[in-house]
Amino acid sequence: MAYSLYTDKPNKFNCNIEIEGTSLSKSKVRLVIETDEMSYMFNGNIENTGICEVNIPKTKHFLPEGTIGNMRLEVIADDVYFEPWSSDFSVKTNKKVNVVVAEQVEEKPKMRVQVIEQVEEKPKVVPVVETKRPEQVVKQPVKRNPNVLTKEEILKKLLG
Secondary structure, eight states: OOEEEESSSOEEEEEEOOOSSSOGGGEEEEEEEEOSSOEEEEEEEEOTTSEEEEEEOOSTTTSOTTOEEEEEEEEEETTEEEEEEEEEEEEEOSSOOOOOOOOOOOOOOOOOOOOOOOOOOOOOOOOEEEEEOSSOEEEEEOOOOTTSOOHHHHHHHHHO
């Protein structure tokens, strides 16, 4: 099982160390974190009771989420090097926020067109009323309707 390091919270590595043949106060401890590209070393403290503590800061600035590698504990006691523990590690994020943005709908201008059937009006011919008087024939035009075209207006429109 891989050891978990977090990008968004400080990491604290704790263990108990027992050393024979020398005192704990003369010993040093460090944690080495290795990836394919880089190695990082963090110094730790050993208390007189044998409790070892190594503080590792948030990894987001040097180990992004998803990084995997190997980590090992190194102990140096009276100039003798020991590697009493090692493990694979993976970097995770403790707290995650996912945002799903709904698709933005643009309101486009709407236009509706209704085509009304064109009714073709036929030109009306204005009748001339003839009245007869005993002496003469008088032609009197009927009052012209402005919506009705005369022959001249019709010909002008047709011939352009």
